[in-house]
Amino acid sequence: MLKINNLYAVIDDKSILKGLNLDVKAGEVHAIMGPNGAGKSTLANIIAGKEEYEVTQGDIELNGEDISELSPDERAHNGVFLSFQYPVEIPGVSVTNFIKTAINENRKAKGLEDMPAKDMLKLLREKSELLEIDRKFLSRSLNEGFSGGEKKRNEIFQMAMLDPKLAILDETDSGLDIDALRIVANGVNKLKSKDNAVIVITHYQRLLEYIVPDFVHVLFDGRIVKTGDASLALELEEKGYDWIKQELV
Amino acid sequence: MELKEKLLASYVAFENGINMNTDIHDIRTEALQNFEKLGFPTKKLEEWKYTSLNTILKNDFSIFPNKENSIQFADVKKYFIHDIDTYKVVFIDGKYSSFLSDTTHDGKDVCLMSSALSKSKYKAVIENYFNKIAKQDNLTSLNTAFVNEGAYIYIPKNVEVEKPIQIINFTTGNDVATMIQPRNLIVVEENAHVQIIERHQSLTENAVLTNVVTEIFSARNAHVDYYKIQNDNANASLIDNTYIDQKTNSVVSVHTFSFGGNITRNNLNFFQKGEHIDSILKGVTIIEGKQHVDHNTLVHHIEPNCESHQDYKGIYNERSTGVFNGKVIVNKEAQKTNAYQKNNNILISDKATINAKPQLEIFADDVKCSHGCTIGQLDEMALFYMQQRGIPIKEAKALLMYAFANTVLESVKIPELKKRINKIIAAKLGVDIGFDL
Numbered sequence: 001m002l003k004i005n006n007l008y009a010v011i012d013d014k015s016i017l018k019g020l021n022l023d024v025k026a027g028e029v030h031a032i033m034g035p036n037g038a039g040k041s042t043l044a045n046i047i048a049g050k051e052e053y054e055v056t057q058g059d060i061e062l063n064g065e066d067i068s069e070l071s072p073d074e075r076a077h078n079g080v081f082l083s084f085q086y087p088v089e090i091p092g093v094s095v096t097n098f099i100k101t102a103i104n105e106n107r108k109a110k111g112l113e114d115m116p117a118k119d120m121l122k123l124l125r126e127k128s129e130l131l132e133i134d135r136k137f138l139s140r141s142l143n144e145g146f147s148g149g150e151k152k153r154n155e156i157f158q159m160a161m162l163d164p165k166l167a168i169l170d171e172t173d174s175g176l177d178i179d180a181l182r183i184v185a186n187g188v189n190k191l192k193s194k195d196n197a198v199i200v201i202t203h204y205q206r207l208l209e210y211i212v213p214d215f216v217h218v219l220f221d222g223r224i225v226k227t228g229d230a231s232l233a234l235e236l237e238e239k240g241y242d243w244i245k246q247e248l249v
Numbered sequence: 250m251e252l253k254e255k256l257l258a259s260y261v262a263f264e265n266g267i268n269m270n271t272d273i274h275d276i277r278t279e280a281l282q283n284f285e286k287l288g289f290p291t292k293k294l295e296e297w298k299y300t301s302l303n304t305i306l307k308n309d310f311s312i313f314p315n316k317e318n319s320i321q322f323a324d325v326k327k328y329f330i331h332d333i334d335t336y337k338v339v340f341i342d343g344k345y346s347s348f349l350s351d352t353t354h355d356g357k358d359v360c361l362m363s364s365a366l367s368k369s370k371y372k373a374v375i376e377n378y379f380n381k382i383a384k385q386d387n388l389t390s391l392n393t394a395f396v397n398e399g400a401y402i403y404i405p406k407n408v409e410v411e412k413p414i415q416i417i418n419f420t421t422g423n424d425v426a427t428m429i430q431p432r433n434l435i436v437v438e439e440n441a442h443v444q445i446i447e448r449h450q451s452l453t454e455n456a457v458l459t460n461v462v463t464e465i466f467s468a469r470n471a472h473v474d475y476y477k478i479q480n481d482n483a484n485a486s487l488i489d490n491t492y493i494d495q496k497t498n499s500v501v502s503v504h505t506f507s508f509g510g511n512i513t514r515n516n517l518n519f520f521q522k523g524e525h526i527d528s529i530l531k532g533v534t535i536i537e538g539k540q541h542v543d544h545n546t547l548v549h550h551i552e553p554n555c556e557s558h559q560d561y562k563g564i565y566n567e568r569s570t571g572v573f574n575g576k577v578i579v580n581k582e583a584q585k586t587n588a589y590q591k592n593n594n595i596l597i598s599d600k601a602t603i604n605a606k607p608q609l610e611i612f613a614d615d616v617k618c619s620h621g622c623t624i625g626q627l628d629e630m631a632l633f634y635m636q637q638r639g640i641p642i643k644e645a646k647a648l649l650m651y652a653f654a655n656t657v658l659e660s661v662k663i664p665e666l667k668k669r670i671n672k673i674i675a676a677k678l679g680v681d682i683g684f685d686l
Contacts, residue, residue, distance in 0.1 A: 048633075048637050049636075049637075050633055051633075071636065072636035072637050073636040073637075073639050073640060073641045073642065073645075075637075076636070076637055076638060076639035077639055080637075081637075082637050084634065084637075087634070088628070088630050088631045088633075088634040089631075090631055090634075090649070090652060091652060092651070092652030092653065092655040092656065093648060093651075093652045098635075098638075098648075099638075101640060101644070101648065102635075102638035102639050102640055103639075105639045105640045105641060105644060106639040109639065158638065162638065162639070
């Protein structure tokens with residue numbers, strides 16, 4: 001599904017990624033952990049195509065195709081979804097209108113007509129129930145005045161509506177109380193299938209109790225320095241990151 | 250000959266050519282003397298610091314187009330809100346077009362200024378209202394001196410006008426350059442309600458200068474919704490002078506949509522002469538090229554317990570320039586005034602300019618007055634967020650701009666008009682987006 005080969009990236013002449021490799025196959029869940037400043041969010045933004053970052057070496061393949069030259073919307077059309085750590089507030093655009101526009105632009109890119117209103121309504125109903133979202137919530141301005149938990153739940157709601165191939169959840173657990181965490185994780189688990197893949201970026205093991213990863217990677221100083229199974233996350237929770245730094249020396 | 254001299258020299262011939270009564274003649278003469286003294290405004294005047302009429306005034310304007318020009322409805326249908334039934338008062342080159350109009354005298358008067366000024370049955374209204382609230386400044390005086398035609402609307406007590414009224418001025422440009430000076434008088438009596446849409450449209454590439462004056466009188470409990478659509482072609486300039494007199498408990502809203510033209514100057518003046526009055530001033534400006542739009546607003550709070558709400562949004566592309574000069578005066582007696590003013594601007598290009606100047610003159614001590622003014626670019630993070638969800642950059646920008654203008658659009662009370670304005674905005678942004686905000 002996603003294959004990142006020897007990726008180097010800089011922003012304002014500062015090296016952020018320094019030879020990163022990652023191979024994510026369909027049906028898998030990967031967790032990326034690591035200390036602050038290791039480059040976790042940068043990796044998410046680079047996969048999504050944020051333009052401030054310059055890829056100086058290496059490439060990003062999605063289903064065998066190099067996507068590193070594509071614009072963010074073209075990557076989205078190819079099935080990349082990023083749940084933002086800090087979702088942006090857009091006053092004046094309702095959640096419903098925003099997601100409708102997004103779905104129809106994705107369809108337009110595939111040469112399809114707009115989704116019929118009846119199907120759209122059905123989908124909205126189904127997915128808002130999945131994320132336990134109130135109907136009134138959908139007519140509010142996107143993310144404006146939402147609590148931290150509401151913003152994250154809304155991200156996963158959009159993910160459910162768009163049904164991406166590769167979902168990257170950037171710190172989706174931050175700002176969530178335990179009930180919201182359960183709802184969000186439950187949503188992600190329901191959407192998981194053998195045809196899609198999920199990358200979970202997190203500081204803490206907490207979310208991984210609900211979304212169980214097949215692989216756990218430790219990102220440190222712009223590279224993946226250790227890979228293991230779900231038990232690695234527990235070990236990190238217990239021992240912190242210092243022992244990994246020690247190992248590297 | 251300069252335009253000022255040309256206007257002064259033609260005055261006698263002009264007055265000889267029309268019906269007149271003595272009272273109006275006296276008002277005109279005085280206004281002409283006033284204009285002669287003041288001349289056209291220059292950038293030396295504080296109020297005109299950012300807007301220069303110099304290049305426009307160099308045109309050799311035909312000042313009294315006297316040919317009867319006719320146009321086919323099919324050719325101009327698109328300038329009307331045509332999908333609903335409306336009253337229409339339509340002028341071509343300053344002359345009334347009975348063919349394009351749909352006026353009434355049935356329980357109210359929706360008709361012509363020229364008849365109101367000359368017929369005795371309107372004498373009382375003219376005596377009470379005509380030129381009573383208009384400021385005696387340079388351009389308004391010029392309009393008054395040559396007053397002849399325009400819309401005359403009188404809505405008696407308790408009448409709720411069942412459909413909107415459209416006032417449209419077309420210019421055909423059979424002359425090289427045309428100047429017209431329409432004059433509208435709108436009197437809305439107690440507890441009456443009316444919706445009015447005003448538009449000025451040039452059908453030519455030749456230069457056009459419109460200097461229009463509109464006086465609106467809103468009696469107790471009256472309700473007036475006024476919409477100005479300014480989407481003219483690149484050689485047409487508009488100076489709009491609007492004066493509104495409000496009495497106790499009345500609500501008057503003016504929405505100004507400025508999407509095109511050469512130089513557009515809006516002098517919008519509200520005078521609150523009673524208590525519990527609400528004055529609403531809203532505007533959306535989206536311009537490009539070398540277009541220039543100047544909003545000069547005044548809300549004068551004279552009595553206690555009144556409100557005013559101003560919300561102006563501007564989007565400036567290419568080398569366009571904008572001005573927002575919003576003045577709020579709160580008299581010493583006007584306690585418990587709530588006055589809000591908001592002016593937000595987005596500069597799309599680094600060559601575009603906006604000059605924003607809020608002016609609050611508050612002489613009362615128990616009031617709530619707020620003003621907020623922002624100038625910015627489109628939010629890069631928001632654009633990336635939208636693109637990440639699959640919305641291409643052009644559509645993402647358009648969506649952000651729509652959302653930006655939406656607080657003004659959502660208070661438009663005529664659905665067909667709102668739809669039309671949405672369409673104009675979509676066309677201006679070059680997108681066809683399948684949402685309706």
